[in-house]
Amino acid sequence: MPVKKSKNNIKHVAVRKAKPVRADAVLPEQIACDIERLRAEGEQLAQDTARMTLLHAVSRGPLGKFFEDTGMQFGQDEGGVYVLYDPDPLFR
């Protein structure tokens, strides 16, 4: 910080100017919103990951073969995963 001495021996310190805010700077409120959105999307992504990993396993390989043999199939609608073969009507 530059220090000047005046004639009456009083020190004057230059005040640092605040940086001007860039027009494209992200507002704190926006970042806070982004954090909330990311949290929700991250949990959705985790849920999709779990669902797809399980669906992948039960639709092929030995597990897929087993379900095919027993007439059980998995499908996915807007509400998520459903089982096509269900012996108990209460389970539908």
Add this chain to the structure above:
Amino acid sequence: MIQILFSADRNFLGEVLTARGAMERLTLSQEGEERIGADCQRWLLRGVPIGDPVAYVQLRQPVFCDAVEQWSRENNCACIRLDPAHLACWELLAKLPLQPSERFAFLFALSRTAEALLPLWRHTLKEADVLVQHTRRENEQTISHLQKRLANQLSRSFVPPIKL
């Protein structure tokens, strides 16, 4: 043996552990407490009410687990029976972030899977758990980075220029 109870809308209500048909332990989830907690209290006092006319099956009777299944059907709940061999897979499945109906569908399938295929289920469930943890960790890192940025911006906007 273990019986897993679900509501009609596939929410997990609780678990009933039985040995030779009689009750050993009953655990309810928070939702289970709210929905069937009072009924289960009455089971302890009078037994499980089933049929018409009503007959009460006592906790220590060997047909207790059959009575729980009948009670579930009569009270618009679903009951899935699991052998002890399936228990480890159910514990892994319960941890995964799935919709209630999805968890129910996978458990239903799991309960009908031959024991020889259980290691494959276990492997798949563990794999899903690892991937879920990885996804969450990455997301937390992004959020933590954004939080630091937010903290920096906030501190900059609140600290006035220093005058000496």
